[in-house]
Amino acid sequence: MRPPLAVSLGDPAGIGPEIIVESWARRREAGLAPFFVVGGAGVLHAAADFRGIDCPIVRINDAGKAGEGFDRGLPVLGSEDCAYRPGEPEDEGAALALGSLAEATRMALLGRASGVVTAPVAKAQLAKVGFEFPGQTEFLAMACGVPADAAVMMLAGPSLRAVPVTVHCALADVPGLLDTDMIAGKARIVAEALLSDFGIAEPRIAVCGLNPHAGEGGKFGSEERDIIEPAIELLRIEGIVATGPHPADALFTPRARQTYDAALAMYHDQALVPLKALDFDEGVNVTLGLPIVRTSPDHGTAFDIAGQRIADPGAMIAALRMAGEIAARRAAHG
Secondary structure, three states, X not given: OOOOEEEEOOOOOOOHHHHHHHHHHOHHHHOOOXXXXXXXXXXXXXXXXXXXXXXXXXXXXXXXXXXOOOOOOEEEEOOOOOOOOOOOOOHHXXXXXXXXXXXHHHHHHOOOOOOEEEOOOOHHHHHHOOOOOOOHHHHHHHHOOOOHHHOEEEEEOOOOEEEEOOOOOOHHHHHHHOOHHHHHHHHHHXXXXXXXOOOOOOOEEEEEOOOHHHHOOOOOOOHHHHHHHHHHHHHHHOOOEEEEEEOHHHHOOHHHHOOOOEEEEOOHHHHHHHHHHHHHHHOEEEEEOOOOOEEEEOOOOOHHHOOOOXXXXXXXXXXXXXXXXXXXXXXXXX
8 A cells, every 4th residue: 555645734823724624525426545634633623613624633653553543533743733713824923834834844754754735835934934836836846856946836727737837926927937948947847747647648738828829920039939939849849739830828728628638838927827827626636746645635725714714725625636646656656
């Protein structure tokens, strides 16, 4: 049997604890692989009470024991905890979130967990307790010894897989950050992941243009001609099925989405807007290019609705399911 998945708690003042316990409660109908949470046993117990869920908390001191009692209760590894104050982020909770993330990652690197599923964190809160990374993805890359630019963020849902080439930067900086090698490098990682993690034998990648109408033959910008087209040509020479540059305003229509397995977008919102419009409640953030499996629900902490019993667990359930599926595929192929 594969090791269980490790789940990081996320910010305890956000909706993470709620959607974690709700996911455990729906484990059978959702077909979820066994998982354990790192830290926050008291927080999770309180969140289950707030939510009105029968979710016994089973404290464990060994990740290997998580699968044994998974059907009887939610396994929680470690004694770290804090008060549960939904909607009221504070330093104590941020420290718990950071410790949970670090330990969950360590469990996966040691092979004690088959993957990491990260609940949402508040970057501003984490910064107050010494977190120096733009996001959890960059932290995971560092922890895995992978260059930051080799850890690729894919947003995946039932209707679409999309990957932004540039991520957390000002829109004004995007044209200067793009280059042919960057685009081709990220596309290679995407193609490999589609094959190994998603089981797609002949991956097809559609590459977005940067400018309106993909530049309109140079009328609206030269990035397509000078940067993006050469990257696509490199990929084709290597045998990767890549098309484009496509006008982004037409690439996400129902008919167009049937022609590719992943869209490579030039900047953050070009990828995330269509994904969230189509699959908000089932969108998953998958980190490609790591030696470990990592997924996360594609939404934030939602402090404004925390503790109100209205947070939808769909994206967390989807993240847990996808992590389990990817881990199984990797195990099957050695």
